Amino acid sequence: MRRTRVRNALIRLLAGATVGALAGLAVAQTAPTAAAATDSAVTVSGRGEFKDMKFTVDQTKNLASQAITVSWTGGTPTTFAGSQFNTDFVQIMQCWGDDDGTVPSNPGPPRTQCQFGASPTTNRTSWPGNAYDDTRQVFYSADPTNYGQDNRYGAANPNGGAEVPFKSVDGTTITTNTQNNSLFNYNTTNEIDFARTSAGGTGQEFFEVQTANEAPHLGCGVPVTTGGVTKPRSCWLVIVPQGHLDLDGKPYADQSQVNAGSPVSSTNWKNRIAIKLDFNSVGTNCALGADERPTTGSELAADAMSSWQTKLCSAGKVYSYTELGEPDTRSRLIADGTSGLAFTTRKLGADTGTTAPPGTTTYAPVALSGAVIGFTIERRPKSTAPDSIKKLAGTKVESIKLNARLVAKLLTESYRSSTWGSVVNGTASKGYGWAKNNPAGLASDPEFIALNPEFAYLSVAETPSTDTDLMTALGHSDTARAVWQWIFADKDARPFLAGVPDDDGMRVNPYYSTNADLNPSGFPFDPSNSDEYPKSDPWCTVPPGSGAPKDKPQCMTDFHPYVDDMHAGALHTRRADTLWKSTWDSLATPPVYKSSGPQVVGSRFAITITDAASAARYGLQTAELKNSAGAYVAPTTTGLTTAAATATGSAVLEVTPANATAKGAYPLTELVYAAVRPGQVSKAARQDYAALLRYASATGQTPGADPGKLPDGYAPLSKKLRAQTVKAADALLAYTGPTSTGSGSADGGGTDTSGGGGSSGSNGVTGGTTGGAGTGAGGGGASATPSAKASFGGGTALQTTAAGNTPADPANPLRYAVPVGAALGAVAGVGAPFAGGGRLRLPLRLPLPGGRSVTLVPELPELTEQFKRLRRRLP
Template structure:
């Protein structure tokens, strides 16, 4: 054997080292890729959910720190403002006296008034719409809730306020308000044409607690709600184009007068307007970034209509913005689900409908002939949202008194408690029927009932702190739920939850609860008790009826005898659940409770929002709207006897119980898991492909594909899944994708019996059926035969027969989403930068470690590698990690 030369040995070692290096790198990279793919997906970068900002105060307030929980990708919604390091608020009687916080929204460029903290001019802030009359229950005094800048003290420096006449005691001046269109209001700003006390989002008084902390939810407004601010409107051109930013401005008020000296009168302090120059110098400004208001769709683009469930509204509005730049334009009209099903049944050419039940599930209806394709698109639910602030009773314990004015974060509700609210069974719900020792005829049942929810012994037993809280129990507070008008599957689900509970069923039938509370007989399911002569039938209810015919002149109004109000006046409807959430956030219950004899003609008018520190409003809304406006939500008792909140996990747990043919429904009675939220609902897209042309089916298939893909990634950016939804399970997403395929490849009969596969087809044929998850079943024309695979948790499912009724349409809220990063990259065919997630290093790190392992193999007794190198995969498949290759000539082994 020929001795090997040093050069040959070097070539051999180099060849083996290179082989191991490449093999190890490849295996390591593949392992890293597997880790990265298996890991949970991170939230989208720059989606607005991680945009909290903390800013310190200055001067007198240098120890305070203010945090805003979200500052980018904003739409019309609530954001949370918290602070620490403050001095507890002092009161003069019921009036805010010293050390409180005021918050407002402003527009404009930096005015350079505060170096180091850019902010807008004070003339461009929405503030100063406090009431000009009926200030008896208002917590402010003097000018601190107005734009007036008269100084009652002797200031050493008026700043710019002398321009407005601040020193003139006979003609108090005002800081003008300038709208984004250039209009300037210089006088009577409290009655300006742009905003008033019912529409402004200003926070005149926010309390600092005994521990120096405070919290307030602030409703940010886009140009849709506040055109005079213009936030979110497109501005600029080219690369600089984008939605108009705005500002959140916080003005802390302290214990110094406007001249910077201590107040001479400590009994009642006039803190002065926050937009006065002396208070403005302490302002804290935080930039707010908005999603673009208005459409991002190309002009003249063909729009595909969608219609239906409000539960889908926020998700669809987000998805619309992401799909427009890709050339897919989808309109959305909010409509009650029963009406949606009726419309699709009558005219499948109307497009795609969002529903929680199958066509033909409502009483007295049947499914249309021909194929109906169903796809799950969203998982959300109904909630009981509320704004409740603590007002301790006299003699309350110190731990309760220290929480005065703060918000109650959670309450527990049973089906029977909600039934009491929906049936107007509290004593003060029929306002004026029971007054001290007088009880109206027919209302003896109410005499011994609790005045409202807050004093109901059943409620207090579950929420013991309310034993120490004082609530003005009137129709404006806790005697009813703020509910929406019309017929919806959400209302049906709520009644089904109530009926699934034995105690609630007995209460509706006329059995008193353990404390003697009786149902309002107009809602009794016992016909012998019901004055209407017929039983109330909640099993077939899909609305919130106001059956009690009580009418009266509201006590204490001094209105004439013919100015009566009835139950729909005391407890007015809202247009939809979104409006219910908004009014609950504003603490505005819409009851026109104040008689105005000076009006022309004399009439009842709104009193404005409830007084800060003692607000109490509860509503039935959807989880997305509650999250959007920062509402607290009740924990509801489920079929397992556990109280659960509408968290994503609880929604997902409930969805596992969904069952039925064609469309899987979540039944409150069947959601028996301990962690299941009882009012969770699955939203399905329903399409009749035989009624649509091929291009329309393709567009709807694209929508379903997006909804099942990127549309299930949680986030605030356009195209993402907003808060209030739980991402669909893998099984449900797969089912939606199969339904999209079924739409795309539909070959059934089209219009006039034409072949849908050749001309695009559309109106149903003669063989009824449904498709879901890509499987088509045929039957007798009812569309209810067959079984579908892939249910709520990957199992079978779809809707069984049921009941319902008509519905009422309400317009959807205007969208305020912009293109955003997700949309820009879709249009450009690129992808955004990776988020700062350690998993992005999985592949390169794996390659490096694999290479090191390969090089170290000789020292571990490793055997020589043989190429090609293959890695076995599940299912008997293999993947080639390192193919055979030819080494450079200088590394090749010399041939003998």
């Protein structure tokens, strides 16, 4: 009976997920995609009190959802009143609208159209603001001179407070309670309330630019027509420096209290510096009436495809891209080759339990990137720190070193504070004695401090939201597989996972032990075959000090929530928001746990596993990782290229961490291949995919910020690999197979004709590991532009492939239509037996041999909320 129930549950899961994924795919193909940016740095000088300051923005054109760098020189060092910012700091915000004409020498928008003022409305005890400098609150004065006073708003109540209204691009105007407005809040705003100027008069911040996808009330990037000309709406970056002069023009004498007022008050606004921002279009620029060619698969290809789509669209070829985990991508392509071109880092049939399909599969290398450990860490020196460290207070740590065992400790939830509440005041809960003497988190781990000595002088609040775990993506991926391979190949990490303590006595969380005798599940954890980031520990508790009732516990997926994908992980790390809902709100209806929002400026600590392109897009710092040669290597172009040279395999070369023995090889490098089953797609589709491959092998490998080039976070393919791509394109054009009666296919199977000059496998899969010069159709070399004429003349171009489109925020629900659809479909399938009133407890997991489990239904309310938002956005 039990076997039958499990079988039926799996059948429902598969059916629901399949239907959900197909529905999600249809929805996802209406989502906008991205173009890359253009190098367009701008430097602007301050005025008046700030005339000696110069502000530089590293990019102002072709903007997308991304981070840009704002830096400055010539400032006065920031002062503090206790822990609050007092004088001489910088505030940054994004605004919309035309020049308001108030500063002829520096055009800029009205202050009423700036996204600012969403600081915390509760629990401000550790917040470094005074409720005026970080809000829109002002005091009226007919002739204002002091910071924070205003000559317009509040005139009806001169002795009381007032607020500067916020006006949305659609005309919606909020005049009261602006701090709690419905358009943006502390969790979604991109404003920077407090940016410190260092002792040397310099400063730097990474500012998250938001398009209309993330901030509809600003409308940045939406096509607008003026005088018969349509172009994306421009917006503004506005910088407001806060000074240190009192009413008499002299420096403040009293440093014991905060003196700054709202940056949108008229007194402070007169010193604002505005810099125009030009965006890629949010919408469609491709000619309507053109067919599209679907591509799907590895997230590692996402940013490259977003850039390439732009140029290919202008050349008359429209390609969609749908992100999907590589294992699922391969399964889909094996089952249905008519789905088109898929991005993968392994060949079909490489996964356990799968077999390569019959007939030809054409593989072409298209991108070289990798997984990275990205982070946002700010220095908060201990009182005992030397002056050299104290002078760096609030600045960002630029680099850290990590070895495989340290990453294993994070992923296995082995730090004492990871299982939050399992050890309280030195007393361990039953079954958690192993955690009692473990370091609280990464920052206090002697092994980490030995590699990163300055952390001995830094203070980190070691909670589930800081250094006790890594933000990781939900689902199966080749990136997760590569990370676990790197860990399992390490001579120190492998025995640690087996239960051997490190040199300082730290032990692995037994739920991740590869020793079945130690693992409470009775099965050994098998990292060598893992392609996900499991949260195996069943620990649940009411968070200490939360005030929540005993019947409202949190579990490990609450303390350490998954993110949707690596892009989302990078974004949340840039925001320093790990998504833990740590605050119990007893006044809510019903009472719930709520997020406290991003971490407090000056002491942020967020760390994630993401891809190199996403880290570059959001301006994350990245760790140097220890490779099998014992060297610590950063994910630079050199590190990626050196590792790629060690790749081995047939048809699809794989970089194996254990074999990347070159001293300069970055261990988590990954090669992305385009895979097509030519016998299952039409001749017209083969021509179009050949055009994509030709472009990817030529201009697509030229690094640059311009649309159509290779974005940051990728390394150009070697000449040999590019030649292999050209040869694969030639083979698609030259392919002739037997006529097929299969659905959606104009050609059938046949022998392999593509790839790197090797032999074909028994299943007709492209063999070989090297590439010769392209000598097939159109051979001889790569073309900078698509060589095949557009082969379609009808149909509808979907919005996914608009030239110059701005990439959606990773949290945009449309981006995840396929995985969310699959997940919700699975929920529907598994939940069917409970429709009669049985209770389904989440997360729902299916135990597997080897200590692994499949999370059938995760406890992720964010996914459900995203799907609700997705449905609201559909026509």
